[in-house]
Amino acid sequence: MSGHSSYVPSTGVMRWIDSRLPLPRLVYDSFVAYPVPRNLGYAYTFGGILALFLVVQILSGVVLAMHYAASTELAFDSVERIMRDVNWGWMIRYMHANGASFFFIAVYLHIFRGLYYGSYKAPREILWILGVIIFLLMMATAFMGYVLPWGQMSFWGATVITGFFTAFPIIGEPIQTLLLGGFAVDNATLNRFFSLHYLLPFMIVGVVILHVWALHVTGQTNPTGVEVKTPKDTVPFTPHATVKDAFAMVVFLILFAYFLFYIPNYLGHPDNYIRANSLVTPAHIVPEWYFLPFYAMLRAITFNIGPIDSKLGGVLVMFGSIIILFFLPWLDTSKVKSTAYRPVYKIFFWVFAINAVFLGWLGSRPAEGIYPLLSLIGTIYYFGHFLIVLPVLGLIEKPKKLPNSISEAVLAKHGATSTPAGAAASPEIKG
Template structure:
């Protein structure tokens, strides 16, 4: 989308004019994050999490490069090299803890970013490509995080690699060759460490490239907003700088305070104590669990305990685990409601919060001791997760009566309209911002 009312870059200093004529980087930055990029004027603090994700990636790349200078990807010395980083490298403890907790920070920010997109309908037209690239970034992040968790070569690292890669063998025909290729053999060893270290080092730069595409795709239609109403004119927007650079700066300050709380006062709170025991292929931990950000998907995996239709339970679990993520690719076409924001979708909003609770419960069940109660609860929660996207969402899209939308973003801001004050009405295509909103019911 072009914004004819946006300010255009006109360098005044001779050096900047010379640079802009030969390499228009100043113009690119100005149009991407400066006054040349108009942004809806009603964005709330949930829109800070995109910038926070970028900050987390920078932290991970910088600390990861430094750690890579001292780490040895060899089964015999990998654990000792991590201990050396912690004890002998200058400020090594800080770099290692920043990297380990930075992974949790990154995933936590992205989870909030995803749920914000689900709540405000940021996956709907014309932003489908923004959403699809975002899901690709999420998959790359999960692969990178898993490989990074293996590198310390503690007990949970080794057995996590053994268990997770073992699920590939459930895939008929190609599964076992894929597992052997990933590990470089039949069990995690030196070859697996070398492969995982190489990919773990490479993938963050691939993620950075995808983020550039993500931002590029976002700048074509422009940012979504809490009302879901399209931008109508300059009265609906403000320049990204200084308004949202200041707002993002405040969000970054708060986020870094929370991050520092974990980094300096409880750096091991999100880790597993067994990972401070050197990997031992002859001693299986009593209870193998992944990092917290994998737990909801791990619970879905464990929910399948019986064979069905001649397909083994292990394969069903693997298909469900991957399917729970791949399902997000189809969300723009599953949800057919023309209204984007849940603020104007009272029925969908209720089911959205049920989904949030469901995912939190799956996270708890993913680390719980397996027994008939936790397995049954996992099956119920996993069933609801898929039912939400495949059954509930399409039905709600057809039967829901959304609230009338404001005529414009500026009207919503100036009049303070929200879902509490707006009466019920009938939704039509104009709710997507393609025409005038209906008048509120008397």
Template sequence: MSEHSTYIPGNGVEKWIDERLPIIRFSKEHLMDFPTPKNLNYWWTFGGILAIMLVVQIVTGVILAMHYTPNIAMAFNSVEHIRRDVNGGRIIQATHAVGASMFFAAVYVHIFRGMYFGSYKAPREILWLLGVLIFVLMMATAFMGYVLPWGQMSFWAATVITNIFAAIPIVGNPILELLRGGFAVGNPTLNRFFSLHYLLPFVIAAVVILHIWALHVPGNNNPVGVEVKSDRDTLPFHPYYTMKDLYGIVLFAIPFAWFVFFIPDILGHPDNYIMANSQVTPAHIVPEWYFLPFYAILRAIDFNILFIDSKLGGVIFFAGSIVILFFLPWLDNSKTRSGTFRPMFKWFYWLFVLNFVGLTYLGSAPAEGIYVVLAKICTAYYFIHFLIILPVLSRIETSRPLPTSISESVLGKAH
């Protein structure tokens, strides 16, 4: 029990529970009454949106698992059975499939918001590290989920992406065979991916709890990047931010519902509606859209780097593009958190966003001609931004004056 608690049980049942398991006290103190900066804008609602999306994916995933058959002879038809014959199956399957894309759309907004407003800076480094870990787990879960329908793109994406491990010296082939359950993608692969795809969302949920815990220790960052000075700078999370988050969730649900009800298959690749065939290779093997920036980086390294061959080089850059995010708190040493007060950082930040969008497009384009050259340029800039631009800006940039408090930034100096 908290020594400074203001919680008083409302009735005898609450008092009885509170004395044995103070869960209502905990939720009131750490969730409802949690002091939150009064100037948070709607970019901060994506944390709540992501929590809802995780619940949606777990619930729909558990229901789908009841009807899915993880066997290469029956997997494709079992998905069609869900869509056609299971009561509400079409909506549940569409919600899960579209939900993956909406989940990643929200997580990219959440990450880019954190990058712009410096939410990775001290004392929130562990909060950022846990967030990147959630992103990595999401990527692994989504990739394994993409294989389960056992369509053409499922099979060939699994073949190409698992082949990445073969490029790693010494341990690569044993890892590859362990992952596939044999020398090629087949029934053991599907069983492994189904098991892991079912398990990992619960691991993600556990890391999300740690992420929220790590948020509650230093408290929220805010658009001006100034720490809370007094109670005057904050509002209780409930009802102010629960209502604001709920409004953001409803707005987010509108395009989500539109995709689910009207065009549920538009985000899927046409080849994935053809049963997997190991004898017929698709013209262009592409992963889902949310993997495309990293897939473009993987394909951009088609040349040997000193003693490293192109295949291993591609894997190193592919892995490095994600691993580098873990080091962001130490690559950007600027004392000013918010990009709002960093005039030079702003330009480079938006150039990085544009570059990331470019990589997404190039990941879907064929690996030939001008697309290869542009992918190399965009890949180079991706790493230059983290390894050169951010450290240099930390030293040479002069930030604009910060407000003395959150209240000043909200109310103006006249107050």
């Protein structure tokens, strides 16, 4: 997708800058003239939404850090002071807290779009792996940020999550002690988590740059899964993609504003408005909603597996549910990228998506009654999808006939079958 730059500096100043630091040329080639498949739909707008919310989270986080006190004696009160005494502090705090949830909503939709259209397949394996690394950094950042308000769920969430590491023999306890800064969740823990919570978003920015770089090297995927073959298959990024991105951002921001101004605590937990108390354990300790599917898988293992006890087994399953995503490009044996042309796999994909949501709901339920059994069934299907369905179905499924080119798919969608000889398809015909 890369080629000769068409950027022409418009003024003498821009020519002077371009000859010494071609940053305007880089922006133009990457976000204006960059060719993208002509059939991209709104499912491909979540990358832009994620970039927007990353900026929102960093800016709001920097402002909050100016007023936050990373001390077990002062943290809870400093958050209340931000809400009550700092100008617009309530809005910035709610913006940051709800922004994390919307960040994860967008990233989950982005991931499922990638799964549906096969965005992880060759030659985009590194692009996918970088995306999974971003996801892991997001999870670490969100977990550490959840501890900072120093409410009941913050304290006990940190206690439970850091306790997972003790399941690993030999290395587990030293890792836990390193994370906590001692032998229990205390002031040293809060200082460590605050420092890392402030640092990790900038690491995310670095990996995002690599992610975008890898995207521009391999080119964008599209709903057909057919690679770009001729210039007729593409349109310039601006305005064709930027207009869709802007519209999707506005819609997403409207929904975000509704939560921010009308139901700012809907996605949070009421126990976090109670000051942390190590002597009072909440009735049900649950993480934030975006961790619930993994929490359900952790609790699904209630039995020993040979020499592996249930605690270690649950931790291995939880971490394995994310690690397996790194190997997805090699687990899927189908030569067809897009699920749209795989009628049998499409059914399994939607079952997988429903199962993921179901696991999220199970993660919010108490670990009693039938819920652990249902969590175990959901966990088995989660891993079965990657380890059995993808490898086997890719070998035996007969996909639908693929279009010869992206342009052919676009013309067929609009009822046209051919283009006059020598004539290019109109840029207005787009998916």
